[in-house]
Amino acid sequence: MVSGARNMSGKRVGITDVASAAGVSITTVSHALSGQGKVSDRTRQRVVDVAAELGYAPNRLASGLRSKRTGVIGLVSDEVATTPFAGRIVLGAQEAASDRGWLIVVVNSGNDRLIEQRQIDTLLAQQVDAIVYATMYHRPSTVPAALRSIPTVLVNTRDEGFDTCWVVPDSFNIGKDATSHLIDHGHERIAHLTIEQPGLGRDGRVAGYRAAMEEHGLAPIIVSTTEGATAVGGREAAEQLFDRHPDVTAVFCFNDQMAMGLYQTAAKHGVQVPDDLSVVGVDNLELVAGALLPGLTTIALPHYEMGRWAIDQVERVLEHEDPPPVVHERYRCELVERDSVARLRR
Amino acid sequence: MVSGARNMSGKRVGITDVASAAGVSITTVSHALSGQGKVSDRTRQRVVDVAAELGYAPNRLASGLRSKRTGVIGLVSDEVATTPFAGRIVLGAQEAASDRGWLIVVVNSGNDRLIEQRQIDTLLAQQVDAIVYATMYHRPSTVPAALRSIPTVLVNTRDEGFDTCWVVPDSFNIGKDATSHLIDHGHERIAHLTIEQPGLGRDGRVAGYRAAMEEHGLAPIIVSTTEGATAVGGREAAEQLFDRHPDVTAVFCFNDQMAMGLYQTAAKHGVQVPDDLSVVGVDNLELVAGALLPGLTTIALPHYEMGRWAIDQVERVLEHEDPPPVVHERYRCELVERDSVARLRR
DNA sequence: ATGAAAGCGCTAACAA
């Protein structure tokens, strides 16, 4: 039978319909379908068959009310629209939830504390089992106090004053791996294009870049912009770079969008990528890294994986009566090779 | 009081806690808070104050079970991650829902009918009040039969065999407006770069382009690619264009990504945008249209607005006992001017 | 192994 089926009185098929059709009590139906309690195999099979035939699906409102478990997880994020990142986190969380028959309710605050508070209240009133709190950029945050009353997992962020599970990208190694990749290709005069504004992601990448350079006895060249991590910012930083350090042979950019700006400024100056200049970005935004010519070698941010990880942790917390130990994770990020890095010929 | 507050027995504050604290019955609390039934202003005020003080929020599971209204809307989409479009639709729906104290549950099918069916079953079991069914690209679809048992609004798509509200972009006028904009700037040899694969969005834009050209007695030049609506497809189509129609002075591209490919091929051929070639795209993807140099003039797709519209329709259907007339909408799309169109000097 | 009954927290119908 099709889902959303009705019984003869026009109401959605309920547990009593199944019980009477199978000739058992509603308790037995509940037991047979949920796998709880003891039911003979013959009875169980009959109940399952009848339920399928009638197109029965338990009303999750009623079961949630009684069992205190709704199978709904709230996902609070600061932005869901400006970048495709949000989508990847949501998708990972969603697929992990779907595997367990759970649902994700996404709300977004637009970085407004009042709206955020209201949204969380709505989620709590809806009796969500847990909340995943995600920020679109790797940065610290102070999560609303209301989250302390419910299992919470943080994605892309952490809160000094709140001891709960979190997962972030390993920003230090993003910087180190990107830079090492360029060093491995024979480059020595390697610049880092970044943004002025401090942040967990930015600072980690800068530190990783410095570490890789120093490890090889190379002098770091850091150029930053106040324009933000966009193509415009990339152009601005690139102009500074070409002006002050015309001899660099490779550049590690804070993100793919800044790398796009660098491509544009390079073209304007008649500098060819990768022949005259090798470039590495961060994000692996298909829309940018995959679309640039030549394709941009970049480090992929593990948004999908972090979304999945968050739901794994939610399950771990919900399955254990006594709270399991709090876990933190720094995801190592993969370098995605395209065509923007050339071996330096000396 | 903070939300998610507990009473002295450690349970979440309930309606009985409020009732006894305010010295009234739970019915009166319900009436006072919901605005239903008759309650004196003094009593209402007292109840509201006490509820606020105790941090009470009604359990939406319990109220939904009784009232048959959950305040949760399901949003089914084929993709939520690959493009920022999904985000805009979700955001619009979400903000409209939030205005009404509703919640949006997003599920995505990844274009897999089986997964789609399962996701919809989960939504129905969760007793969502309505479902918004959205596709990421403007195309026809056959929605699952289960949606006929619940108020449904279609976004970016319609179903021949299912008479329900839908909203799509006005693709014909996208083509017509984009082309007219170029004609208004004095261009006459205007090509249209598009994809081979037919579709509501593609076909409408092609028709609109043809209409505008014919209206001005100009000969249409259509170049299409089998590579898909990406930068790669744009490059491929652009190569054809420069090869076969080197004299065009303006191009209307199927979307921003193809326009990006055109920019790249133009640069390779030493053709300057906009001095030698004017370009118009479609989508207004900030990541592309805003990042290209020069900035791309493009037609914005009304994803956010369609998301909001869908929730408006949901409300209209839910508020009326007897189903109100089915409504369809073709959103006229706005041209966003940047710097890729120049007046033709003859 | 199965079923009767209680009750999750609320709203709707009805009584006072």
Added chain:
DNA sequence: TTGTTAGCGCTTTCAT
């Protein structure tokens, strides 16, 4: 205007 009572459709105790 306020309160009493009966469920909403399930799961959970506790009998049998």
